[in-house]
Amino acid sequence: MDKTIGKVKISYDHYKGRDLYCDGPSEDRLLEAVKESEPGDNLDAVYKDMSFEFLYHLSPLRENVVEWTDIKEGAKILEVGSGCGAVTGAIAAKAGSLTCVELSEKRSLINAYRHRDLDNIEIRLGNFEDVEKDLDTDYDCIFLIGVLEYGELYISGEDPYVNFLKILKNHLKKDGFIVCAIENRLGLKYFAGAAEDHSALFFQGIEGYDRKGPAKTFSKPVLDGLFASAGFLNRSFYYPYPDYKFPKMIFSDERMPKAGEIREAAANPDRNRALIFNEAAASYALSKDGLYDLFANSFIVLAGDVKLPDKTVYVRYSNDRINKYTIATEIVKTGGVLSVIKRSLSKKADEHVEKMLLLQDRLKAAVSPEFKLLEGKDAGGKRAAVSFPFLEEKTLEEMLDEKIKEGDAHGFTGLLKEAASRFEKAFKAEEICDRDPAFSNIFVSGDEWILTDHEWIFEKKPAGADLFLRALYCYEEEDRALRSGFISDACRELNIASRARASAAADEMIFQKEVTGGRLSFEEICERLGRKKILFDDVLVSETADKGRIQIYEDRGNGFSESDSYFLKAESDGDTIRIETDFDASVKSFRFDPGMEPCILRLTCLCMDDKKTEDSLKLAAKYGKSSNAAGVNGDTFLFDNEDPNITFNTEGHSHFVICFERTAVNKKMIESLCRPVKRGIFGR
Numbered sequence: 001m002d003k004t005i006g007k008v009k010i011s012y013d014h015y016k017g018r019d020l021y022c023d024g025p026s027e028d029r030l031l032e033a034v035k036e037s038e039p040g041d042n043l044d045a046v047y048k049d050m051s052f053e054f055l056y057h058l059s060p061l062r063e064n065v066v067e068w069t070d071i072k073e074g075a076k077i078l079e080v081g082s083g084c085g086a087v088t089g090a091i092a093a094k095a096g097s098l099t100c101v102e103l104s105e106k107r108s109l110i111n112a113y114r115h116r117d118l119d120n121i122e123i124r125l126g127n128f129e130d131v132e133k134d135l136d137t138d139y140d141c142i143f144l145i146g147v148l149e150y151g152e153l154y155i156s157g158e159d160p161y162v163n164f165l166k167i168l169k170n171h172l173k174k175d176g177f178i179v180c181a182i183e184n185r186l187g188l189k190y191f192a193g194a195a196e197d198h199s200a201l202f203f204q205g206i207e208g209y210d211r212k213g214p215a216k217t218f219s220k221p222v223l224d225g226l227f228a229s230a231g232f233l234n235r236s237f238y239y240p241y242p243d244y245k246f247p248k249m250i251f252s253d254e255r256m257p258k259a260g261e262i263r264e265a266a267a268n269p270d271r272n273r274a275l276i277f278n279e280a281a282a283s284y285a286l287s288k289d290g291l292y293d294l295f296a297n298s299f300i301v302l303a304g305d306v307k308l309p310d311k312t313v314y315v316r317y318s319n320d321r322i323n324k325y326t327i328a329t330e331i332v333k334t335g336g337v338l339s340v341i342k343r344s345l346s347k348k349a350d351e352h353v354e355k356m357l358l359l360q361d362r363l364k365a366a367v368s369p370e371f372k373l374l375e376g377k378d379a380g381g382k383r384a385a386v387s388f389p390f391l392e393e394k395t396l397e398e399m400l401d402e403k404i405k406e407g408d409a410h411g412f413t414g415l416l417k418e419a420a421s422r423f424e425k426a427f428k429a430e431e432i433c434d435r436d437p438a439f440s441n442i443f444v445s446g447d448e449w450i451l452t453d454h455e456w457i458f459e460k461k462p463a464g465a466d467l468f469l470r471a472l473y474c475y476e477e478e479d480r481a482l483r484s485g486f487i488s489d490a491c492r493e494l495n496i497a498s499r500a501r502a503s504a505a506a507d508e509m510i511f512q513k514e515v516t517g518g519r520l521s522f523e524e525i526c527e528r529l530g531r532k533k534i535l536f537d538d539v540l541v542s543e544t545a546d547k548g549r550i551q552i553y554e555d556r557g558n559g560f561s562e563s564d565s566y567f568l569k570a571e572s573d574g575d576t577i578r579i580e581t582d583f584d585a586s587v588k589s590f591r592f593d594p595g596m597e598p599c600i601l602r603l604t605c606l607c608m609d610d611k612k613t614e615d616s617l618k619l620a621a622k623y624g625k626s627s628n629a630a631g632v633n634g635d636t637f638l639f640d641n642e643d644p645n646i647t648f649n650t651e652g653h654s655h656f657v658i659c660f661e662r663t664a665v666n667k668k669m670i671e672s673l674c675r676p677v678k679r680g681i682f683g684r
Contacts, residue, residue, distance in 0.1 A: 006116025014126030026053035063090035081147035085111030165230035177304030181244035187297035193274030239296035242266030267526035322517025343385035353384035423468035469504035553591035605659035631674035
């Protein structure tokens with residue numbers, strides 16, 4: 001008995017009448033949701049249900065794992081373990097014909113309904129070992145996405161994983177290949193505090209699966225060995241981040257993560273996770289040492305007997321935007337030459353990409369000598385695409401970060417000053433400009449500053465100062481912990497007003513709202529699901545004993561150090577906290593650390609030598625030297641980090657009394673508050 005859903009055929013020849021693999025009632029809700037949704041458009045259903053099951057099965061981010069693969073037009077493709085069709089649509093878009101194998105009827109119905117407008121899909125129900133006997137032996141490509149790890153459950157023999165791959169190899173053409181996606185048993189996220197994906201147990205994979213579980217993943221050498229034992233002569237590895245399920249970026253052995261590219265630990269949509277160490281910093285450190293491939297969270301393996309497609313070196317997806325702006329940025333290798341391609345991911349986004357070429361000549365004429373425009377050309381293909389030369393030079397972002405890591409505040413400020421000057425004259429009087437000359441899009445080659453990636457061309461009169469402030473805001477937001485202190489000091493020296501910076505932040509929020517069209521980012525969805533990242537410090541350190549500790553650092557001309565610091569016992573009178581301390585004449589300044597967590601602090605009183613000669617705000621302005629607050633509003637400081645501090649000059653005074661109110665606040669709340677509040681008493 002066969003069924004036809006729209007144009008999709010479901011074969012029941014090997015179905016045994018019951019589903020052995022099911023997510024329970026959520027699959028009933030999924031089936032009803034895809035019946036009511038337009039084919040291929042299920043994001044509204046994700047927002048409406050807001051559950052992990054809906055996100056996992058229906059999120060368009062799932063398709064990124066296969067979207068980039070280079071497959072010849074009209075290919076005959078097999079997808080094993082197609083499930084609810086998370087990637088089926090993306091594969092079908094590449095295929096002449098697509099055969100899916102799936103053991104669950106419920107999941108096959110969900111798949112069929114969501115792709116009912118496609119006429120090249122057939123779904124065969126049943127266990128793979130039963131269906132396999134009737135499969136063809138001339139497939140151009142076989143997709144195995146999140147399936148190999150379950151091999152022991154469904155494939156017989158002493159070595160079910162190798163047997164599984166051998167069976168699949170028998171169904172490939174001589175020049176065919178497999179695309180396999182699977183978690184890394186030694187993925188960095190598991191060391192950093194994420195539970196094993198299939199068992200929800202911490203460190204289970206790292207410890208070698210000491211107990212029986214539903215699935216088993218592998219390290220890179222072992223996984224490579226499985227494919228080799230199955231007879232695949234050529235294997236290529238790719239590294240999706242944060243993993244193969246919701247990939248935003250895909251790296252390769254030719255293009256590992258660069259500084260700042262991975263900015264924070266990946267959110268877990270299925271459960272809470274711990275943050276034992278800085279996963280982003282560790283990723284880059286491993287990349288620099290040539291070890292990232294062993295600790296990537298997931299693998300994508302291309303395996304075959306002949307030379308494998310190696311066109312893609314790197315890809316970054318921007319498809320958490322509204323449809324008309326969804327694109328991929330790809331580094332490709334053709335004939336040994338690298339190029340960067342910006343390409344549309346949907347028919348609606350074609351116009352957005354084509355606009356880069358249509359307005360390029362006008363933009364080139366508008367760019368002043370302070371910048372050189374990197375020109376693109378039509379890259380061809382089914383979707384709109386623009387190709388740009390690949391540049392080896394460092395970006396302005398990389399150069400600024402190097403100054404920070406070297407502790408070169410003077411050099412950092414000098415670079416920002418030059419950038420501000422160039423931005424001021426970036427575009428001539430023509431009413432057209434690049435809306436997004438981000439520091440990461442500016443390559444520096446000697447005296448030549450090269451402007452790349454002109455995705456956002458606005459037909460309006462340019463304002464160079466506004467563009468600079470917007471670029472500065474984006475640069476800071478991407479890594480506040482690393483950059484905020486240096487930026488604040490540089491802005492004071494360059495007389496960049498806090499009000500202007502706040503205005504740029506507000507403008508950027510409006511722009512991002514237009515780009516996303518109200519779509520939630522992956523991280524925002526995880527927050528809506530109630531998923532938490534639990535800081536390791538919160539597990540080890542007592543909430544009451546340590547987070548409210550008040551520490552004083554003394555500077556005697558050699559800067560601050562732990563050896564010249566001490567903790568103070570505070571007095572509390574209701575909401576107000578009071579501390580006092582004495583300094584000897586050698587102390588030039590002191591740093592006041594009001595706690596060890598993000599907080600809002602209101603300074604209510606500041607006294608020197610037992611005399612309050614002025615109100616606290618005027619005193620703070622007079623004696624205050626600096627602060628790492630993310631925002632300051634009058635006498636109120638907003639700290640978005642675990643090391644809040646304010647530095648004061650002693651100015652010959654030997655006794656200080658500070659009274660204040662302090663409220664611990666979630667970091668995300670602080671960041672939200674700081675967007676409109678960017679002015680302060682220290683020239684912020």
